[in-house]
Amino acid sequence: MxxxxxxxxxxxxxxxxxxxxxxxxxxxxxxxxxxxxxxxxxxxxxxxxxxxxxxxxxxxxxxxxxxxxxxxxxxxxxxxxxxxxxxxxxxxxxxNPIDVGKGAAYAAYELGEGNITGELGEKVDLRDLGEVEVVEDDEGTRIMLGDPxxxxxxxxxxxxxxx
CATH class of the missing domain: 3.40.50.2300 (Response regulator)
Known part of the structure; x- marks a missing residue:
């Protein structure tokens, strides 16, 4: 903030x-x-x-x-x-907890399949939620689904x- x-x-x-x-x-x-x-x-x-x-x-x-x-x-x-x-x-x-859960599941699947590594700047296809980019934060990397x-x-x- x-x-x-x-x-x-x-x-x-x-x-x-x-x-x-x-x-x-x-x-x-x-x-x-x-x-x-x-x-x-x-x-x-x-x-x-x-x-x-x-x-x-x-x-x-x-x-x-x-x-x-x-x-x-x-x-x-x-x-x-x-x-x-x-x-x-x-x-x-x-x-939206439904979208957050779906996004986490899609990302985990892509990671498990070796389609992504979680590196900064990488694009992740979250199917119906769209494509997101891996970004950096204080603790490492993450993906964001967008605005609440x-x-x-x-x-x-x-x-x-x-x-």
């Missing part, structure tokens, strides 16, 4: 703190409450975990901060539907019972 905020389009956004909830509900609640106390003019919370975003949604709801602090990040539709419907979180994202799926008021009803 820090790297993304370096882009010119975000020059007026100040990252005040990175808070870690360690994917623990109680710690995520405490961290959210501490952010709100330390930064009373806080405008947004971006939570990159499903546990963190749901915990922040509960805190913002309990404190009546709908519309005052925008919440977004990665969340499960089943856990975030209430917060999206109430306006606490206007939208959030998540990768956006959930908002227009589609949360159809997804909240799925996952």
């Amino acid at each position: 820090k790297k993304e905020l370096e882009k010119e389009e975000y020059k007026d956004i100040e990252l005040v703190k990175v808070a870690y909830g360690d994917d623990l509900r109680d710690k995520s609640v405490s961290e959210t409450e501490a952010l709100l106390k330390s930064y009373p003019d806080l405008k947004a919370i971006i939570a990159p975990t499903t546990v963190g975003i749901a915990a922040a949604g509960k805190v913002l709801t309990d404190k009546g901060l709908e519309g005052e602090v925008v919440l977004t990040g990665l969340g499960l539709p089943s856990e975030m539907a209430t917060y999206i419907e109430s306006g606490v979180s206007p939208w959030m994202y998540l990768w 799926f956006k959930f908002d008021e227009s589609n949360i009803d159809e997804w909240k019972d799925v996952y």
Whole structure:
């Protein structure tokens, strides 16, 4: 996120703190409450975990901060539907687990057959998911399926019972 905020389009956004909830509900609640106390003019919370975003949604709801602090990040539709419907979180994202599973299976098959090696820059055919390129990250190489799926008021009803 820090790297993304370096882009010119975000020059007026100040990252005040990175808070870690360690994917623990109680710690995520405490961290959210501490952010709100330390930064009373806080405008947004971006939570990159499903546990963190749901915990922040509960805190913002309990404190009546709908519309005052925008919440977004990665969340499960089943856990975030209430917060999206109430306006606490206007939208959030998540990768489609069906596509992620298919992509992993296709890539594993290609690797097992010797059709790919996983080297940087290599192209991988993921059948109906398209062709992707092996990219580098801090831990080695990986493939990305693309952007996550956006959930908002227009589609949360159809997804909240799925996952």
